[in-house]
Amino acid sequence: MTPPRFTADAMLARLARWLRVLGHDTRLDPQLPDDALVRLADQEQRILLTRDRLLLRELRPRQALEIVHDAPLQQLAQVVAALQLPAPAELFTRCTVCNTLLSPPLSREERDGLLPPDVRDLPGPARSCPGCGRVYWPGSHARRMREALARALPGWLP
Numbered sequence: 001m002t003p004p005r006f007t008a009d010a011m012l013a014r015l016a017r018w019l020r021v022l023g024h025d026t027r028l029d030p031q032l033p034d035d036a037l038v039r040l041a042d043q044e045q046r047i048l049l050t051r052d053r054l055l056l057r058e059l060r061p062r063q064a065l066e067i068v069h070d071a072p073l074q075q076l077a078q079v080v081a082a083l084q085l086p087a088p089a090e091l092f093t094r095c096t097v098c099n100t101l102l103s104p105p106l107s108r109e110e111r112d113g114l115l116p117p118d119v120r121d122l123p124g125p126a127r128s129c130p131g132c133g134r135v136y137w138p139g140s141h142a143r144r145m146r147e148a149l150a151r152a153l154p155g156w157l158p
């Protein structure tokens with residue numbers, strides 16, 4: 001089964017970033033008007049995530065989920081439960097900023113060239129984004145995000 005792909009409305013930017021952390025292809029185009037957003041979701045066979053009940057009723061996207069929570073991690077837990085998403089084998093495989101799949105783990109030489117000196121030797125893979133150049137490494141920020149996920153979705157992550 002191919003994993004579901006998403007389009008998030010402008011109010012759900014932080015939810016979109018969390019879905020990317022889990023590896024899901026999630027578009028975020030806050031400049032698009034509602035009708036264009038729905039058209040894009042339908043064309044690309046994405047599930048539209050929205051807080052806008054009126055949009056759902058009037059524009060009738062083919063696949064959509066009305067998000068009912070305010071807090072991004074509660075929103076994420078709603079999506080995981082509603083679609084019964086399986087936990088990913090690995091977090092941080094997609095750029096949270098631009099939605100591009102990250103590189104394979106960086107080599108020793110690449111780490112030395114791209115990472116700040118104090119994090120070069122941290123255990124775990126570091127990756128870069130071919131889309132925007134951002135570099136991801138297994139530091140305290142990633143650890144705090146994993147902990148927040150574990151609290152929001154108890155027992156779900158491996």
Ligand SMILES: [Zn+2]
Nearest residue numbers: 095098129132
């Ligand atoms: Zn990127």
